[in-house]
Amino acid sequence: MLQRIITFFERYSFGVCTYLGERFNVSIAKIRLFFIYSSFLAVGFPLIFYFFAGIVLDIRNYVKRKRTRLTDF
Template sequence: MTFFERYSFGVCTYLGERFNISISKIRLFFIYSSFLAVGFPFVFYFFAGIVLDIRNYVKRVHTRVTDL
């Protein structure tokens, strides 16, 4: 596991599992489309990462509250 995979948001992994697509194909899509769209996919990636991070945080807090 590389440094980026370990500390990234996991957006490509989430999308790959959700839509049953290879994770490497999604990563390549983000890389190639960022060259064509002048960085817009990076904005989408970080926005999706923040949303996924908040979603995971809410799940963890909800689990702790229901365990009481």
């Protein structure tokens, strides 16, 4: 059951932790733990940052897909 929950969040999450982990060469698990612990300490501010970063990354990926489609012609 726990594995299904973890798989669900990894598949349908925004990919913010993965992007930050690859960008700064840090373990993804450490970044996830940082977001979890800091959200308890900072009363949810990191969650707001996480959702904002997720929206920005989705828009960025959408724009990249549109650019490649325009140049394929």
